[in-house]
Amino acid sequence: MEKIIVAIDGFSSCGKSTIAKALARYAGYTYVDTGAMYRTIALYMLRHNIVADADIIAALPAVQVGFTLVDGAQHATLNGEDVERFIRTLEVGNRASQISQIKEVRAFLVAQQQAMGKAKGIVMDGRDIGTVVFPKAELKLFLTASPEVRAQRRFDELVAKGEKPDFQAVLADVNDRDYRDTHRAESPLKQAEDAIVVDNSHLTPDEQMKVVIDLFDKIINHQL
Ligand code: DC
Numbered sequence: 001m002e003k004i005i006v007a008i009d010g011f012s013s014c015g016k017s018t019i020a021k022a023l024a025r026y027a028g029y030t031y032v033d034t035g036a037m038y039r040t041i042a043l044y045m046l047r048h049n050i051v052a053d054a055d056i057i058a059a060l061p062a063v064q065v066g067f068t069l070v071d072g073a074q075h076a077t078l079n080g081e082d083v084e085r086f087i088r089t090l091e092v093g094n095r096a097s098q099i100s101q102i103k104e105v106r107a108f109l110v111a112q113q114q115a116m117g118k119a120k121g122i123v124m125d126g127r128d129i130g131t132v133v134f135p136k137a138e139l140k141l142f143l144t145a146s147p148e149v150r151a152q153r154r155f156d157e158l159v160a161k162g163e164k165p166d167f168q169a170v171l172a173d174v175n176d177r178d179y180r181d182t183h184r185a186e187s188p189l190k191q192a193e194d195a196i197v198v199d200n201s202h203l204t205p206d207e208q209m210k211v212v213i214d215l216f217d218k219i220i221n222h223q224l
Contacts, residue, residue, distance in 0.1 A: 003121035007129035010143030013150040020125040034126035036076040039087035042095035130192035140195035
């Protein structure tokens, strides 16, 4: 069967990685979490106390970003070290948001992401996949949900972790990140013209999965 590229973009806390992983499993494709790649570079810069843009750019050749499978789950690697448990912190997330504004950092990762998609059979999620990395992807999805719904999801996650968040503060954070993602100079988050918008504000994960699998099957069978 012919293989395609699936590009999934969207705002933070939209459930991109959940749907991307599930679709990759369904299709037997490779899943690539590009956010993890930005986070891995951010971790390297934090560990080595590299702050200035010029120093970050100069350090890039020393940073090897990769993935490895651990018990069936994909873990990010930094120069061969499994760093999955270090890259999911708020500190690394914020640093990733900063370094992702640097043109050279983006070019460094985009080239690697494009190489990963050479043989197709890939589901990649991020912010610029359908617009910059794979503008010719056969299936482009743009996931959205209302800021209130995404804030509620994040609020529930924090409560489940035993924290006592303030809902208005979580909502303000969601709105801030949306603003930063859509207004940065380099590859801002925007919907590709030919992307299919999936608003999951009122869909259960199963309902959303059905919508996405239907789209995938139609593309594979040339019905769309
Ligand atoms: O999806 P995430 O939270 O793991 O992403 C971490 C940061 O990396 C986020 O601030 C946006 C940035 N990013 C990006 O600029 N381009 C991508 N393709 C993926 C992530």
